[in-house]
Amino acid sequence: MISLERTNLNISTRTYTISQGNPSQLNADSSMGGSGAFTWDLSFTSNMLTLLDPVSTKDTLRFIIENTVFFNNKSKPFLSPQLWDAYSRYSYPQSTPYFFDYMTTFQFISTYIRITNDTDFLNENIKLVKPIEVWIL
Secondary structure, three states: OHHHEEOOOOOOOOEEOOOOOOOOOOOOOHHHOOOEEEHHHHHOOHHHHHHHOHHHHHHHHHHHHHOOEEEOOOOEEEEOOOEEEOOOOEEOOOOOOOHHHHHHHHHHHHHHHHHHOOHHHHHOOEOOEOHHHHHHO
């Protein structure tokens, strides 16, 4: 985990990526370099990330929610970001829903809340959406 800590990316003061190397390009293959992050992969480390750095974890969750495409006038998540470049803050566009990213986002939020007890986050307005209204209710 510590080897993947980055302090020069634009998601948070400290960001934990899942790939090593220099930021290069976002094309979902091995040449992505050290700025690539995937919702599904990060969800496997949500306990460790939250315990290690709750501020960075909350910033990452905000980024995921900000980049979620909503269906039916923001009532339900439709396209959760699958991967992104933490350097450019560019979320790789999805053409079809990958519903497991919706579930892993829920898991990620749930883990963060359980560990930090930061229930205020559930009512925080993030791009006109409250996490409790979208992922919990």
